[in-house]
Amino acid sequence: MNNQLIKLVTTTCAAILLTACATTAPTSMSHAPVAAYRDAIDLAGRLSVNYERDGKPETLSGKFNWSQKGERIDVALASPLGQTLAKIIVTPESATLTQTDQAPRVAKDIDSLTAQTLGWSLPVSGLRDWLQGYATGPGGKRFTASPASNSVTTADGWQLTFVSWQDENAAQPAPKRIDAVRAATATSEPLALRIVIDAQG
Template sequence: MPITRRLTLIALAAALAGCATTATMPSTATVGAYRESIDLSGRLSVNYLKDGARESLNGNFNWAQRPDRTDVTLNSPLGQTIATIAVTPGEATLTQSGRAPRSAADIDGLTQQTLGWTLPVAGLRDWLQGYAVDEQGRRFAASPANNSVSTKDGWRLRFMSWQDDKAPQPMPRVINAERSAVGDIQDLQIRIVIDPAA
């Protein structure tokens, strides 16, 4: 796998995990469907422009989220582990295959140290459950009838399909996220496909 694509996959995994340190957690009293502990797996694809060239990559992920920790494993399409991420309130650790772990106080800083730019998908801890914070800072709960939002940190989200679209607060199955620019990356497009619950 070319080094640029490998590093981008690692950055994406870091961004996925990074949500634990930056996301505003909803109150269970006001958002009854939100779960602070979830285990998910799925696939993701990334497309972007860098230095005028279109790049794309694909991978698989496993996501384990607890109130005080998020763990992400990112695998190549053939199943090799590319990176593991562990995020707690005070520390983020990124371990690339065959390399020593690197740690920082937050995942955005760790991504910056590792790759030279930050991919701040800070809301993904919410997105995977169909929630976001909109441009005005209001809580957004996605549904089949209300499936798109622009977030406070500049992402355009579209919840494309659902695990069970008849549930009171359905869990997403496919999420498209876009952003015009992130550092020297332009036209960033991320598609997340969440596997059905076992």
């Protein structure tokens, strides 16, 4: 076989290999944003909370169910074994929190109600967005998360990181794990949340 023929065969093989690689390599969707915001969602997952109460660090972990329909939100918090600890209803008019064997407690906003009752504030207004991969950034700018753009500091001081995704190569990836950290302020203690979404509908 002469040199010219060897060169032709080598070039052809290389072209075939490059074509095969190009057609079989997975297409990364890491820059794709999350799906459009929905007014009605149902989610279930796990929640871990690190907070301070009376100057002492506290940790809480458990499960949650989140149902959102329009302006109403229903949240159920449960122990790791599934025992219901509290049920929360939030509407534009008020927030109601009911713990097992206790009378319902009502307040104008859920953050202060949960802080008084549970010892830490559940940021429901933020979670409406965060659970779907959205947030309100500095200056009121709308933030839309993606695997390539996964962190933001919100207008009200939360440092959000969308750590993992249900499928980061999906056409519209959905959040799997969200870490939210808020530093101490003059009116609130430091708080760190880890949210893992196990099921959504």
